[in-house]
Amino acid sequence: MNKWSIATLAILAGVKAFSLGWNPFAAASADKRLEEKLAALYEKNDMSVSSNPYDATKNNPDFESIVGLGIDALPGLHDKLAVSPDNGLHAYMLAIAIETIAKVNLKRAEATRWATAKEFEAVWTEHLRSVPASVEAIASDLALEPEQRRSKLVDLGIPALPFLMDHVESGEEPFFSAVVELTKHTAFEASPETDPKEWAARHKARLSDLKQYVLSR
Structure with a gap:
């Protein structure tokens, strides 16, 4: 493969990455x-x-x-x-x-209360590690009323958003109402009138870096 072919492939790969919403320089x-x-x-x-x-x-x-x-x-x-x-x-x-x-307040719960920055770093890291399983636990808890489910999801904060995607794409309303609350005043804000599946499709790639951040901790 000559150098021009390699250069062309590199350009095409970059274009594809940007089209998917991923910026390699971000x-x-x-x-x-x-x-x-x-x-x-x-x-x-x-x-x-x-x-x-x-x-x-x-x-x-x-x-x-x-x-x-x-x-x-x-x-x-x-x-x-x-x-x-x-x-x-x-x-x-x-x-x-x-x-x-x-959009979290870890001081609110006794188990995650912190007083110094180093204490915060420890409870924040643990919170991130718990988010994926917490989303699924809330999703599978049939005893929860829709508003209870929404409230618990909101308490997990912005890190929960990438893990809500599958549920949003399936049209589960309590999950999208949590998305609406969590995305207020953000670059990927949703409103109650927003089509959930359309929102998920538009922002899934945008939130992939956030998902990797959560999973890396």
Whole structure:
């Protein structure tokens, strides 16, 4: 095979990847943007200052710009928190950013309550590992009323979305109502009027990276 054939195949492969909704440069781009936004956040929030991290992130444009990166920022934030020697203000901000993007509140349940950034990293990792099985357990629990099922799915947060796909594609309404709640103000927002199967087909590839992130932990 000559070099022109190889080049042509590479171009075609790239076109196909983009057509499926996968951008091979997305991860690198997201990491670069995250680095830039974290640098701006840290510069304006001295880690030596003793302050309430929730006050430090409230109405903070730099923090909001990190949250605005959406699900693409979750792996990078998680990795930085996992390797960080810091357990102070900056690390706590990473934890808050992850919870905000993922739409979870792990402090609400006693089993997943956390007080420091390192404690959060441990319970967050365990939460991710539990998500696939939790979705299926909720799906198979016939004792649950539709609203109970929806509520339990929403509590799992954004990481549950890729694992809801099969149920959404099958037209199971409680699952799509959870999708509607979880995707509010995101790049893949659904509304009650959205056709569930159409939404799933349009965003399945977009959420594949999120699925890999969850499964990798």
